[in-house]
Amino acid sequence: MAEVTLKSFLEDDSAVKAAKKKLQAASAELNKQKAALAAANRGGPGLREQVQRRVEAAQIAYDEAKANADKITVKRTTYFQQNKKKIRTEAKTADVNEAKQELEELLALKNQGITSSVIDARIADARDKIAGTGKYAPKPKAKDPEATPGDQTETGAERDYLKEINSAATVIRNMTPAERQDLAELLKASDFYKGAVTGVYTDALVEAYQASIAANKARSTAWGEEVSWSEYIQDKSNETAALKGGTGGLGKTTGSVSISTPSEAAATVESIFQSELGRLPTAAERDKYVAELIAKEKKESSITKVTPKKIGGVTVNVYTGGFDKNQFLKDKVRLLPEYSESKAAARTLNVQNLATTALANGINLDTTFGPDVIAGWVKRVENGEDIDIFNNLIRKTASVGLPDNLVKLVDSGVNLDAIYAPYKRSMAAILEIPESTITLDDPTLRSAIGPDKPMTIFDFQKQLRKDARWQYTDQAREEVSSAALKVLRDFGFQG
Secondary structure (H helix, E strand, O other): OOOOOHHHHHHHOHHHHHHHHHHHHHHHHHHHHHHHHHHHOOOOHHHHHHHHHHHHHHHHHHHHHHHHHHHHHHHHHHHHHHOHHHHHHHHHHHHHHHHHHHHHHHHHHHHOOOOOHHHHHHHHHHHHHHHOOHHHOOOOOOOOOOOOOOOOOOOOOOOOHHHHHHOHHHHHHOOOHHHHHHHHHHHHHOOOOOOOOOOOOOHHHHHHHHHHHHHHHHHHHHHOOOOOHHHHHHHHHHHHHHHHHOOOOOOOOEOOOOOOOHHHHHHHHHHHHHHHHOOOOOHHHHHHHHHHHHHHHHHOOOOEEEEEEEEOOEEEEEEEOOOOHHHHHHHHHOOOHHHHHHHHHHHHHHHHHHHHHHHOOOOOHHHHHOHHHHHHHHHHHHOOOOOHHHHHHHHHHHOOOOOHHHHHHHHOOOOHHHHHHHHHHHHHHHHOOOHHHOOOOOHHHHOOEOOOOEOOHHHHHHHHOOOHHHHHOHHHHHHHHHHHHHHHHHOOOOO
């Protein structure tokens, strides 16, 4: 029962989603026409002019779609800020009602003989959600989800800096790539972050954010009053600009040549090797890259253009140009075969993860989705997206045709093999076949759950006794023998 945030509100808003869908379509069309133009450049001038006109039309359509998406997003953001309390109250009521319905459906499943630890856990979770207990209990020191990370939002509440530092990795992992990029820019402008500004999760970004929270605490202690994170990061950005430019203020072009000492360069090389390859460099590697770094620093200009930019309500300096020694070394390390091999190993593990989920839901990953789609998913995971997004998509695909109450279980992360487990055990026992030979695409097994509702275990067992395979089981022969013996006794042939 997570509180509705501006981010979640916009993600679920139909107007925003429709506008974004049109923007995505316009973007796809523009890219398509640009690709066609690249191909047309190898043709005659008449073809190029024709395709160029289509590109211009697609560009206009894209610009209009983007302006419309931005306008709707701003409008819906304003609505949320003005009606935040009402929206959250309605969402909480809806969550409780949904939990009540889910609880009824889960209890109905148990009454039909479908039991598992997962269902029991879901029942306990639904009861907690309804009662507002457990992990759904109100937090006494709630923080406003719209505040910049680290801000105190409840009047008189004391910030738990240690908790913020310990949860930094989770906070950044749950951000969108755009949010991570904004945070990186904030931290870079205030001199906490030295890496490349991207939307990718990195340990360096987490460490920089943790350092900023610790420094924020030190500032609050020194001043004897609470300084919010956004206020602190604003001040720190201005202080950084003053140090780099000599006079302070926003938007000042700065420049000073800085060359690392051999020990400083060695420390930087070791840090990059550790973050990119998970190990320290050998002596030969360290000496090689130290020499290359210092040589590059002597050649490259460090003149930097500083531009004010508003991010998350905080105006900070964004630095462009200048030599970035961390990025220089990262680019070097990423050319090593070892880096490619480690990425390939991670890629293999991700594919295995997806394939395992597919198998647990009775579908073949390659034939259902195709290698191109799978490769795209793996690439997105490498760029920072959560692999569970795609595992849930696999489950969603496998759940087509199931009753709504079971679809909800699948949506919550339960695989089909867990849902069908009681039926599979009954089928193995009644037909006297190894449970391992019964797959999720077995027609008899799948008949246990129809589009309206699942069978009870008792009804499924009765159906199995009508299966042609049952007559060859020991149970069947024993029943036939018992029936024949009873007939003989009825006629007096057996004592």
